[in-house]
Amino acid sequence: MNKKMFFMIFLSLMLVLSACGSSDSGADESGSADNGQVTIKIWDYLAPDTSSDREQIALMEKYMEDNPKVKFERTYMPFADMKTKLLQGVGAGDLPDIVVIDNPDHQSFSQAGVFADITDKVEEWGEADKYFEGPMASAMLDGKYYGIPNNSNALAIYYNKDMFEAAGITETPKTWEEFNEAAKKLTTGDVKGFAMSGKKSEEGTFQFLPYLWQTGADLDSFDSSEAKSAMSHVQQMVDKGVLSSNMINWDQSDVLVQFQTKKVAMMENGPWQIPMLMEQSKDINWGVFLMPAGEAGSASILGGENWAITESSEVKDAAWDFIKWTQKPDVLGPMHELGGRLPSREDVASDNSYSWAKDENMKVFMEQLKTAKPRAYGTKYPEISTNVQEAIQRAMTGEDVDKVMEDTAAKIEPLLP
Amino acid sequence: MNGSMAKSTIAKNSIRKRYFTKSLSQYLFVIPAALFVLLFMVYPIVYNIIVSFQDLTLMNLRQGGSFIGLQNYIEIVQTEKFVIALKNTIIYTFSCIFFQVIIGYLLAVFLNQDFPFRNFFRSIMLLAWMTPLVITGTLFKWLFDVDYGVINYLLTSLHLIDNPINWLGQESTALAAVIITNTWVGIPFNMILILAAMQALPSDVYEAAKVDGASKLQTFSNVTMPLLRPALLIILVLGIIYTFKVFDIILIMTGGGPVNATQVLPFYGYELAFVNFNFGASGAVATIILVILLCIALVYLMMIRKEEAE
Missing domain, CATH: 1.10.3720.10 (MetI-like)
Incomplete structure (x- = not known):
């Protein structure tokens, strides 16, 4: 009797399961060409109501107007969820056609076979050489193209002009020494001289790497005296009290809040904060200057988004046509202006009619981009970054820099390509 | 003797049958919950245990990882x-x-x-x-x-x-x-x-x-x-x-x-x-x-x- 019952239950379970399965495969029509009508699915992490979101929507609307046969299905997901969603997509075999991806992750996902090799298409298009080297390199793996860089950003230093005046500083600092001196002068009472992020996330690594490069060191020489001097530089700012010890809990938005509430006189941040400051902080008289040079000169870090087409996409050609269209100078220029983003294309970047050539602060970021390095450390980069974050946190909570750097170098070494 | 035995088996069977049909509806009520538990709790747990014995990373996520025992x-x-x-x-x-x-x-x-x-x-x-x-x-x-x-x-x-x-x-x-x-x-x-x-x-x-x-x-x-x-x-x-x-x-x-x-x-x-x-x-x-x-x-x-x- 029991057996019979179980058989019944099992049978009904199977029925339900198979029903689920078939309806799933039957409903999955999007993403494929259907009587000339093409639906392109896009995933991105451009938060609603931001300027970059406005740009993305405008792009799709304009393209649909010109190409009535194309329809877009855009899915927004928070930045932190993007990688998880992509992984789930890979596991479930359900990926969109186009992905907007943070450029340090591009190589990992290309290697994993998530993104399509579009070398043929890019070569036929023949405009790849018009891009800056760093951004383009982030979309490539082993000499092959897996995407196109869309927009770039780099870190520079924002400063509060009124506080500079009150402290009697007339020129913006150009070297580490000048910077330290200025930061010291600007630290008074409640106000700290400088703010940056040392959070235990990619943002922490992102904000620290420029200092490492400014000394001439790199991740493969993390235990060198140059690398140690970079870490000491930041540690001493915390020790002297010009940088809050709470920086290890701040992300880059928290850093912006410190600046907006006039708790700090300078902050390390990216160009995506310009629209925020212009809209919300009209009471602050602010400016931007290049990251101060270390022993090996000026350096900054390259961030930004790339377009990529997924390997599983059935409408690769339509997707490529769209991406190609977004990269036309007369589309890219006005659209990036709308989105408050900086182009990765040299010809658009040097066009004098756009805001990045006219706006004083945007110009600084454009200049900073020239010394911005990509995080191209192979597919184990996320794990390397975790170790760097730990090193920052250990040093900022007072551990000996020499020991921290040597420990970390030993952990990073096997992970480097 | 034989006749009474046959009778009693028939009676037993019909009792069983009645019992079965009566409880069948009860089991039917359980099915949605059982399905839910199986799909959303038992399956992920079993899958997780299987994955823990595999060398599964981003690189082989699509093909599935190889079995590496307790490593x-x-x-x-x-x-x-x-x-x-x-x-x-x-x-x-x-x-x-x-x-x-x-x-x-x-x-x-x-x-x-x-x-x-x-x-x-x-x-x-x-x-x-x-x-x-x-x-x-x-x-x-x-x-x-x-x-x-x-x-x-x-x-x-x-x-x-x-x-x-x-x-x-x-x-x-x-x-x-x-x-x-x-x-x-x-x-x-x-x-x-x-x-x-x-x-x-x-x-x-x-x-x-x-x-x-x-x-x-x-x-x-x-x-x-x-x-x-x-x-x-x-x-x-x-x-x-x-x-x-x-x-x-x-x-x-x-x-x-x-x-x-x-x-x-x-x-x-x-x-x-x-x-x-x-x-x-x-x-x-x-x-x-x-x-x-x-x-x-x-x-x-x-x-x-x-x-x-x-």
């Missing part, structure tokens, strides 16, 4: 981070539960008395528990802030400390700060459960104790505690399981930092899978958590059985 477990257990995470999780779980239950109990005793607006206070206490952890976590992050946090302001103006403490920014205090936060969140829930159990206690035993001249302390240890024991056991076990799985509050308040001061097992598992893309190792961590929680549940079952036997 993930051996490697994970040997890492320094795992040991720290395990230690932190245990400290976190037991101190949270300890304070939650004790303070919850005291509040329950208080709210069990008769006074005006009692129900209002009971429900207002629950607010802390109903608030999403994202909000609570963010609020406490601000309260604990070194530069403008209210807690440091109070402590310095009361001259308890000279310089503000960087609660979440130094290894010695970060875990304590998170424990304080979670204790605050968990107290109302424990209070309500204990209060409910208290109100179900028979009043005649107390009257008898009073007549016998028992002191307050004697009443507590000889009447209240034994009667509350079964309920308290359930509260403890549920609390431990719930607290052991801590994740969101860590993600919001510290991200496991500074260094590894607030690294806990569930968060470590998350980092392994979704930051470092090492799914096999992450599966191993998740399975270890599952085994630990199963052990706790088993201890509970044993205690209950013992109690019932008595």
